[in-house]
Amino acid sequence: MTVSMEWAEKYRPKTLADVIGHKKPIEQLRDWAEGWVRGAPEFKAVILQGPAGVGKTSSAHALALDFEWELIELNASDQRTANVIEKVAGSASQMRTLTSLSGKRLIVLDEADNLHGNSDRGGSRAIINVIKETSQPIVLIANDLYGISPSLRALCLEIKFSSIQTRSIIPALKEIARKEDVMCGIGVIEKIAENAGGDFRSAVNDLQAVAVGRTEINIEDISTAERDNKESVFKVVGKIFKGRNVRSALEATYSLDETPEDLIHWIDENLPYQYTGKGEEKITTDIVDAYAYISRADRFLGRVRRRQNYRMWRYAGLLMTGGTVVSKSKIRGGFVKYQSPSLWRRMGQIRSKRNMRDNIAAKVGAHCNESMKYSRMELTSIYSTLLDDGEYAVGVVATLGLNIDELVQMKGGKKLTKKIQETYDAAQQLRPEAPSGIDFLSKFQEKAPQKRPDQLSLDSIPALDTQAGDKTMVSGKVTSDKKPGQRKPQKTLFDF
Numbered sequence: 001m002t003v004s005m006e007w008a009e010k011y012r013p014k015t016l017a018d019v020i021g022h023k024k025p026i027e028q029l030r031d032w033a034e035g036w037v038r039g040a041p042e043f044k045a046v047i048l049q050g051p052a053g054v055g056k057t058s059s060a061h062a063l064a065l066d067f068e069w070e071l072i073e074l075n076a077s078d079q080r081t082a083n084v085i086e087k088v089a090g091s092a093s094q095m096r097t098l099t100s101l102s103g104k105r106l107i108v109l110d111e112a113d114n115l116h117g118n119s120d121r122g123g124s125r126a127i128i129n130v131i132k133e134t135s136q137p138i139v140l141i142a143n144d145l146y147g148i149s150p151s152l153r154a155l156c157l158e159i160k161f162s163s164i165q166t167r168s169i170i171p172a173l174k175e176i177a178r179k180e181d182v183m184c185g186i187g188v189i190e191k192i193a194e195n196a197g198g199d200f201r202s203a204v205n206d207l208q209a210v211a212v213g214r215t216e217i218n219i220e221d222i223s224t225a226e227r228d229n230k231e232s233v234f235k236v237v238g239k240i241f242k243g244r245n246v247r248s249a250l251e252a253t254y255s256l257d258e259t260p261e262d263l264i265h266w267i268d269e270n271l272p273y274q275y276t277g278k279g280e281e282k283i284t285t286d287i288v289d290a291y292a293y294i295s296r297a298d299r300f301l302g303r304v305r306r307r308q309n310y311r312m313w314r315y316a317g318l319l320m321t322g323g324t325v326v327s328k329s330k331i332r333g334g335f336v337k338y339q340s341p342s343l344w345r346r347m348g349q350i351r352s353k354r355n356m357r358d359n360i361a362a363k364v365g366a367h368c369n370e371s372m373k374y375s376r377m378e379l380t381s382i383y384s385t386l387l388d389d390g391e392y393a394v395g396v397v398a399t400l401g402l403n404i405d406e407l408v409q410m411k412g413g414k415k416l417t418k419k420i421q422e423t424y425d426a427a428q429q430l431r432p433e434a435p436s437g438i439d440f441l442s443k444f445q446e447k448a449p450q451k452r453p454d455q456l457s458l459d460s461i462p463a464l465d466t467q468a469g470d471k472t473m474v475s476g477k478v479t480s481d482k483k484p485g486q487r488k489p490q491k492t493l494f495d496f
């Protein structure tokens with residue numbers, strides 16, 4: 001049997017002009033590439049971001065063909081450790097090529113939002129280094145920008161690819177059907193295009209799937225094929241919000257690959273957008289009624305969790321689906337772009353922030369000989385305040401060995417600003433040379449009040465440990481007249 005991807009591969013665009021539905025992003029991509037032809041562009045790398053199957057990878061390939069650049073691709077199936085990235089992309093980004101006429105090679109890194117898995121450990125930092133050093137254009141491809149570290153994003157031009165509109169998919173599908181000698185009855189292509197929900201690869205795959213063994217496709221063939229497909233969550237949510245029939249909405253949820261625990265988040269996220277129309281109050285009675293059902297469904301979900309009695313999922317499912325269907329007083333038209341549950345996104349962000357907060361606390365704690373808990377609760381905020389003072393900020397970053405993401409977090413910002421970057425860069429200069437680090441320390445010391453006898457003297461401050469990277473900042477011995485059983489002298493802020 002032919003592989004279902006075949007047509008999608010066969011009709012992959014060979015030039016940027018063939019990429020459908022992304023006029024602006026393609027223009028941006030071309031401009032960026034022309035920047036490389038002219039010399040060094042403002043950004044050495046771009047991130048092509050957007051949902052699956054809309055042509056991000058194809059655009060990168062077509063760009064290489066249009067500009068006659070050799071293509072080096074590093075996708076997620078390769079073991080993307082920092083080592084591999086530096087080896088493959090690093091050397092590719094330095095060497096000029098003999099095979100490409102232009103002498104350039106385009107480095108494409110797929111799934112750049114997925115660099116934190118085990119095998120990608122250190123990958124993000126490796127890419128940052130490669131981008132900084134590169135003399136060759138680099139394209140990163142990602143579904144979700146949240147998965148990319150702010151420091152990496154700051155080095156890249158971001159180009160957004162949106163879902164492709166049905167009206168752009170229809171003529172492209174018709175062209176494929178014509179080339180494949182498949183006759184399509186009235187409404188067939190339109191139906192396939194609609195079902196794809198903006199994902200052109202799915203549309204091509206669906207067309208190929210119904211065309212297998214046929215020279216003619218009619219609308220009935222589509223409905224049968226459609227029933228075989230798992231309904232996507234967007235379609236199911238749409239059925240719940242726009243339908244009147246409780247049974248068909250409920251049945252649609254059975255084919256979903258989501259549990260009621262997940263589905264309730266989808267409904268919760270999108271209900272307020274769907275149940276208010278133009279000129280209506282923000283909170284309509286439809287929304288209030290629907291949430292009453294949803295909260296009852298949530299109580300059943302809670303019981304399932306507590307008692308592990310999964311039979312109660314049925315009640316939760318019926319309440320959230322049927323309740324939402326019957327709560328609407330009218331069906332509101334208009335296009336609503338459904339969002340994935342923001343709660344999930346927030347949870348992910350909170351988790352990564354928490355990890356980073358702990359890393360910072362560990363560094364501050366190591367510097368002060370204090371526990372991580374004490375450091376997190378008492379000391380980190382003091383160090384954050386120090387970072388606001390231009391005079392000390394650089395030294396603090398160098399001494400603690402903060403990486404740039406930690407610095408951004410300590411500055412309380414979400415974005416990497418120019419000033420933060422400058423502080424970080426200056427700290428990198430300071431770190432390898434101990435004497436200049438000490439300079440900063442002595443300045444700091446001048447301002448310090450009278451020391452207590454058990455505090456460390458400045459003379460005991462050792463050179464900065466340049467090898468230690470993110471982990472240890474200060475090496476060497478600390479002398480003190482500590483008696484046995486006495487608490488280890490605590491380093492203080494003045495002991496930088």
Ligand SMILES: Nc1ncnc2c1ncn2[C@@H]1O[C@H](COP(=O)(O)OP(=O)(O)OP(=O)(O)O)[C@@H](O)[C@H]1O
Nearest residue numbers: 008011012019020052053054055056057058200201
């Ligand atoms: N905008 C488009 N124009 C022309 N063909 C497209 C377009 N988008 C997708 N395709 C078709 O779908 C196939 C898959 O596209 P591509 O690999 O570029 O998607 P993607 O956005 O990179 O998806 P993913 O994020 O899953 O990698 C291509 O081989 C091509 O046939």
